[in-house]
Amino acid sequence: xxxxxxxxxxxxxxxxxxxxxxxxxxxxxxxxxxxxxxxxxxxxxxxxxxxxxxxxxxxxxxxxxxxxxxxxxxxxxxxxxxxxxxxxxxxxxxxxxxxxxxxxxxxxxxxxxxxxxxxxxxxxxxxxxxxxxxxxxxxxxxxxxxxxxxxxxxxxxxxxxxxxxxxxxxxxxxxxxxxxxxxxxxxxxxxxxxxxxxxxxxxxxxxxxxxxxxxxxxxxxxxxxxxxxxxxxxxxxxxxxxxxxxxxxxxxxxxxxxxxxxxxxxxxxxxxxxxxxxxxxxxxxxxxxxxxx
Amino acid sequence: xxxxxxxxxxxxxxxxxxxxxxxxxxxxxxxxxxxxxxxxxxxxxxxxxxxxxxxxxxxxxxxxxxxxxxxxxxxxxxxxxxxxxxxxxxxxxxxxxxxxxxxxxxxxxxxxxxxxxxxxxxxxxxxxxxxxxxxxxxxxxxxxxxxxxxxxxxxxxxxxxxxxxxxxxxxxxxxxxxxxxxxxxxxxxxxxxxxxxxxxxxxxxxxxxxxxxxxxxxxxxxxxxxxxxxxxxxxxxxxxxxxxxxxxxxxxxxxxxxxxxxxxxxxxxxxxxxxxxxxxxxxxxxxxxxxxx
DNA sequence: TGCGCGTGATAGGAAACGCCTATGGAGGTT
DNA sequence: AACCTCCATAGGCGTTTCCTATCACGCGCA
Numbered sequence: 001x002x003x004x005x006x007x008x009x010x011x012x013x014x015x016x017x018x019x020x021x022x023x024x025x026x027x028x029x030x031x032x033x034x035x036x037x038x039x040x041x042x043x044x045x046x047x048x049x050x051x052x053x054x055x056x057x058x059x060x061x062x063x064x065x066x067x068x069x070x071x072x073x074x075x076x077x078x079x080x081x082x083x084x085x086x087x088x089x090x091x092x093x094x095x096x097x098x099x100x101x102x103x104x105x106x107x108x109x110x111x112x113x114x115x116x117x118x119x120x121x122x123x124x125x126x127x128x129x130x131x132x133x134x135x136x137x138x139x140x141x142x143x144x145x146x147x148x149x150x151x152x153x154x155x156x157x158x159x160x161x162x163x164x165x166x167x168x169x170x171x172x173x174x175x176x177x178x179x180x181x182x183x184x185x186x187x188x189x190x191x192x193x194x195x196x197x198x199x200x201x202x203x204x205x206x207x208x209x210x211x212x213x214x215x216x217x218x219x220x221x222x223x224x225x226x227x228x229x230x231x232x233x234x235x236x237x238x239x240x241x242x243x244x245x246x247x248x249x250x251x252x253x254x255x256x257x258x259x260x261x262x263x264x265x266x267x268x269x270x271x272x273x274x275x276x277x278x279x280x281x282x283x284x285x286x287x288x289x290x291x292x293x
Numbered sequence: 294x295x296x297x298x299x300x301x302x303x304x305x306x307x308x309x310x311x312x313x314x315x316x317x318x319x320x321x322x323x324x325x326x327x328x329x330x331x332x333x334x335x336x337x338x339x340x341x342x343x344x345x346x347x348x349x350x351x352x353x354x355x356x357x358x359x360x361x362x363x364x365x366x367x368x369x370x371x372x373x374x375x376x377x378x379x380x381x382x383x384x385x386x387x388x389x390x391x392x393x394x395x396x397x398x399x400x401x402x403x404x405x406x407x408x409x410x411x412x413x414x415x416x417x418x419x420x421x422x423x424x425x426x427x428x429x430x431x432x433x434x435x436x437x438x439x440x441x442x443x444x445x446x447x448x449x450x451x452x453x454x455x456x457x458x459x460x461x462x463x464x465x466x467x468x469x470x471x472x473x474x475x476x477x478x479x480x481x482x483x484x485x486x487x488x489x490x491x492x493x494x495x496x497x498x499x500x501x502x503x504x505x506x507x508x509x510x511x512x513x514x515x516x517x518x519x520x521x522x523x524x525x526x527x528x529x530x531x532x533x534x535x536x537x538x539x540x541x542x543x544x545x546x547x548x549x550x551x552x553x554x555x556x557x558x559x560x561x562x563x564x565x566x567x568x569x570x571x572x573x574x575x576x577x578x579x580x581x582x583x584x585x586x
Numbered sequence: 587t588g589c590g591c592g593t594g595a596t597a598g599g600a601a602a603c604g605c606c607t608a609t610g611g612a613g614g615t616t
Numbered sequence: 617a618a619c620c621t622c623c624a625t626a627g628g629c630g631t632t633t634c635c636t637a638t639c640a641c642g643c644g645c646a
Contacts, residue, residue: 001295001368004604018623031605033624038604043375050623067569069336075294082336085353140327153446153566207577209465270592273446274567276360297633311594324634326595331632343594345642 003075005039006068008032009047013065016054073139077276084279090119093280096132096144097124099112100200100224101163101267104243105145105291113287120280128197136272142281144270145201145288156273160285161292162264165207166255169229170234173254180259183211190218190236191225200224200265204239207263229251241265267292296368298332299361301325302340304425306358309347326329328427355404356510360551366432370569377572383412386573389425389437390417393493394456394560397536398438398584406580418442421490429565435574437563438581440492453578455557458500459548461520463527473552476504483511483529485520493558497532500556521546534558560585 004060011021020028040047047061057065075259082280083091097106102124110122125141126133134145136155149157167181175181193215194201201220218236221227232252245255269285271277304314305325315322333340339356350358376384390399395417403415418425418434425437429448442450460474468474486508487494494513501508511529514520520531525545538548562578564570 001371002294003294019621027604028606029623030607033334036602037624043372043377045375054623055623061377061519063374063378064371071367074360074364074367078294078357079336080351080363081356081360082338085356086338252617276313312592320633322594323596323636327633330595337630346593348594 001039001042002035003071005035006071008035008041009061010065010068010072012036012039012048012055013057013061016056051190058274069138072204073275080278081276084251084276088119089117089277089279089283091280092121092123093143093278093284094123094125094141096135096146096286097126098129098132098146098199099126099196100194100241101145101147102126102241103224104241104247105267105288108285109181109291112291116287117280117283120283122284129199133270136270136275139272139275142271142275142278144282146268146270147203147265149268149270154250155270155274157268157270158241159266159268160289161267163267165204165239165263165265166242166245166257168195168238168240168245168253168255168286170237171252171254172234173237175237175256176254178256181256182259183213184239186213186215189215191215192219192221192230192236192238194224194227195220195222200241203265207239239263294332294335295328296364298328299364302332302354302360303358303365305329305348306350306354309349311348324435341492362431366568369432373571374569376545377569378579381412382410382572382576384571384573385414385416386436386571386577387416387418387434388577389428389434389439390419391422391425391437391439391492392419393487393491393534394438394440394536395419396539397534398560398581402580402584406577409580410576413576415577424491426563429563429568432565435564435568435571436577439561439563440558442495442561442563447566448563449563450561450563451581452559452561454560456560456585457550457582458497458532458558459535459538459550460555461524461531461533461538461546461548462469463530465527466546468530468549469547471549473512474549474583475552476506479508479530482508483507485512485514485523485529485531486510487517487520488513488515491561495533496558500532532556 008021009052011025012018015021015024018032018036018061019029022032025032027244036048043064045059045060046058047064049056049058075167079093083267102272105123110124113120113122125135127135129146129149132141132146133149133152133155139150149155167175167186168177171238175185178185183256219230221230224240224244227240228244228250231238232250240255242257248255269288271281298320298421301314304318305311308314308317311325311329312322315325318325320455324484329341336353336357338353339351340357342349342351347475373384399417404414406415418428420428422442425434425439426442426448428434428443429437430445442448460468460479463469468478469477486497489495498508512523517533517537520533521537521541521543523529525543533548535548535550541548562581564574
């Protein structure tokens, strides 16, 4: 069981093809076939089902893949840990962020971070909380910026600040001129909310519930910008992060704060406790804290 | 960074010598020097300090060692997981047990287990709780039998039963004839207890505290058999596991249960959540449950 | 001070290994 | 039925790893 064999196995499994995997890892296809065969011989069991049009892992292959990915992640950690030991803040940093935070927080943050740490190559992954957490576990991202997270023993999740939620209404809406909107003024409004996989959706219903408001959900959107455009078109109102509102310049809709206790949601940093935290990751975390706090 | 290089590095670090490490891993010493050098060249930093009489890891080496051990543990897991997939209950199983349980629980258990699963080679490590937990984390043991454990997110600890604690007194002691000993009868007795690293020591003081007894600790012993001999010699009394008493045939001391609510301590199984649990390990766990429950 | 002893590094050759190109063969597709 | 895609096999080449033999260094002992 050699490192390159595990690399090849993972590549074939992910590409579902020997030829594509060979291209990806930069060797000729026969070399790859050879090494996989050798691995299968050593372990005494087929790892891949060569089906006519695609390649799928056998049960044993699936089993080995889990271990293989952890081995490779650990090796990557080793390299980064040693590079860190030389005092450099450098290398590649992959951060994840949820779609309801990423477009409002990251652009500015990335620009500043790039200036402060020009040696660090930052990659961004935008996905919903559940998937980001999976990616943390699989070491596919180093760090995630998200809101609520139900936990899991291997993920560290740390609150770094909070953001206000505000009401987004069409510019011609009766509430558009209010200084601050009272919750009871929203009875009967049509609400535009995100799909349930977005945590903002749950957070909004929670807030509504606390305010004894049973909103009529007119539509579930896949992204905030869709919802914003719907609001502009007068199809309903929505509760959105204030950060989004700050950047919104469309005159067809306006954002209004809520009266009384303003609803907020947490902004958290999460990382895996099993992976090495590079200096670059810590520096990025600090940048997020400064920007949010 | 190849697997065999990591194996060599770990061997050299543990043997503190190239030659001994070479012998251990079964290659000639020059091959080992060569591979370590290659690893150092690849990583761009020395990993080992070749001192006149011994070899010690550098800071970078120490750092890499942690990752290397995890990589190797993960590879071992992979092999065992695949072997398990073929349905065999076989291979090597390393179990740890604390010294106040091991000699009373294991002999009988191991004998039965060997009959039920002749294909499994069981190795036993006897050490105190804290060290067993470390060894679980480092994948040096598969399973630990212990009593209390303060936790840690990567260790699963499961109560499988309890054992009674009883009073051990010299045969000629005034309490030796009691049917059951009341706690208030122990005021003024000289107590022989274990060193603090043994959890039994803490458990006994906890029980005493609950019974409003402030025992005079006459001596702290390193093992129960020492304490038992001290009791035989009339140097004091002790609170010991009933399991120990069951096997004790020395006529110079007797064990008496406590009156009222009999004190007990838990017996737990612990394993690492990060390591693969073999069928052999699960079978052993089951054997412990049957024996204890 | 000089000599052995233990230990790691170096040198050179043999065996093993991985990768490559060329080719074969099985399954679909047109 | 011919073609195409995709993986397996064969044979050659360059590299790597391992071995044995030997060297270099520091230490302890006479």
